[in-house]
Amino acid sequence: MARIQKKIRQERLKEKLHNSPFLTDEELAAFLVVSVQTIRLDRLELGIPELRERIKFMAEEAQTKLKAIASGDVIGELIDLDLGKSGISILAVTPEMVLEKTKVARAHYIYAQANSLALAVIDAPAAVTGVANIKYKISVHLGEKLVAKAEVMKKRGNKYFVWVKTRNETQEVFRAKFIMASLD
């Protein structure tokens, strides 16, 4: 009986901390109606660090993630680049990128990978996207690895015509034609 209670409590502890990780042991003890010591033993068993460590970890992790998402000039990892001609990037679909309910990747991530690859591939110091023609062929799910290939089809004046095709492991999932204009 006691063992079952313990298991349940520890599950509840994990869940609670998952939802609100900023709680102290004291608050957790009040929530689960046990002593602070019990909470500490549970944390020890479950390998959950103390509040301050948790906060610190979150701050560090969130910072790097923010950088990756918000300020990285290329979404996805650039693995091949022939400037002015073609490029390849890969992007792993992580939990942040999918819709909660369906686990389907949100469209703008797939778009972002393609668009930033297109931007990277054209041989210009700065450029903006003018027109895009896009087709999402099948939906992409959590855990898949997307490989985007970009090709500069032609260049006319300051305009670049870039095609991007994105595949998962087995098939083509996305296709886009961009017309990019270089500035300067």
Place this chain on the structure above:
Amino acid sequence: MARIQKKIRQERLKEKLHNSPFLTDEELAAFLVVSVQTIRLDRLELGIPELRERIKFMAEEAQTKLKAIASGDVIGELIDLDLGKSGISILAVTPEMVLEKTKVARAHYIYAQANSLALAVIDAPAAVTGVANIKYKISVHLGEKLVAKAEVMKKRGNKYFVWVKTRNETQEVFRAKFIMASLD
């Protein structure tokens, strides 16, 4: 002379903390070759909170930002929604969204606002983007406020045809036609 030294030290302190905000007073004292007490007086004068508060603040802020950027179902603030018919969202262009050099908003943010609005507006429990036709008319810069308006033009079976037009304060900057397929 001393006053100048103090000013300089406090500037250096601010800069150091800006770059590496995870330093303790002790480490800062060693870095600036003064006593820990001096660092504390400086922090007091400059209104800089202690390490733990800084970390906590970063964790909280980064978390909300991450949520906003990565897992918010709508990029931009939804200010009007007539389900199945139309919707409006606004998005302020913040420093994270622009390219370092040019301060021009990266295309995928504008796309993301439009796409997530289109998703929000269609009256379906879950949907994926099938095809998009996009035109970036002029480039968007740091500080501008984007207003996206979506309209469901027609519905055929499980397919929705949604048009989105985005304006800044003065003119239309972006236009997209999406064909979304609802799932269930």
Place this chain on the structure above:
DNA sequence: TTTGGTATTATTACTTGCTTATAAAAATAG
């Protein structure tokens, strides 16, 4: 019923990274 092991709670000493308050020393300006 007693014995034994797990689970829980309590107690105490110690840690980090501070705050607050007070005082002393050093540096500098006038």
Place this chain on the structure above:
DNA sequence: CTATTTTTATAAGCAAGTAATAATACCAAA
């Protein structure tokens, strides 16, 4: 040289812990 500012030192206290040890409580099986 004195008054003021700046810097350093000292001591007490706090939050949220860890680590170690001991004392109960509980339940289960011999």
